[in-house]
Amino acid sequence: MKKSLFFTFCFSFIPGAGQMYQEYMKRGLSIMLLTAFFIALTIIVGAPIFFIPVPIIMIYSFFDTYNIRNSIDTERSIKDGYIWKSAGIDIFESNFKIEKNKSLFGISLILIGAYLLFNNVLVSLVYETNILWLEEIVRSIRNYLPSILVSVISIGIGFKLISNKKD
Secondary structure: OOOOHHHHHHHOOOOOHHHHHOOOHHHHHHHHHHHHHHHHHHHHHOOHHHHOHHHHHHHHHHHHHHHHHHHOOOOOOOOOOOHHHHHOOOOOOOOOOHHHHHHHHHHHHHHHHHHHHHHHHHHHHHHHHOOHHHHHHHHHHHHHHHHHHHHHHHHHHHHHHHHHHOO
């Protein structure tokens, strides 16, 4: 059953909300999570380049909402599913196994924990000591560490993807 065109229009401006209004919950949730991920990555790293996918996702979500609405009750009806499922990633399905990527997941958690520990605890302790040269070192590390981490992780994932293609 087709939903109200007015509410479809209103919800289509929020990435994923239009899909959810059309009762495509998995599709809407995945679009919302992707949008939130890129916004958070932009804020944490402080590199505006990571914001580039957000308008693309928003435009995709807007038109996807209308595509879903127009295909309801037709022979070309779209099946609900997570948008990353086409890439073979089923993180919300019961058959997802963390063992495949256990080392990558572990390294990611260690890096996130170390960054949070450094950023929230050690930085406060250094600034309380009022040692100027140490404050300058910490300020430099805080400025460059997020960019370095994201760059190294991106390069590592790229090499892993390239090495898997050769098999």
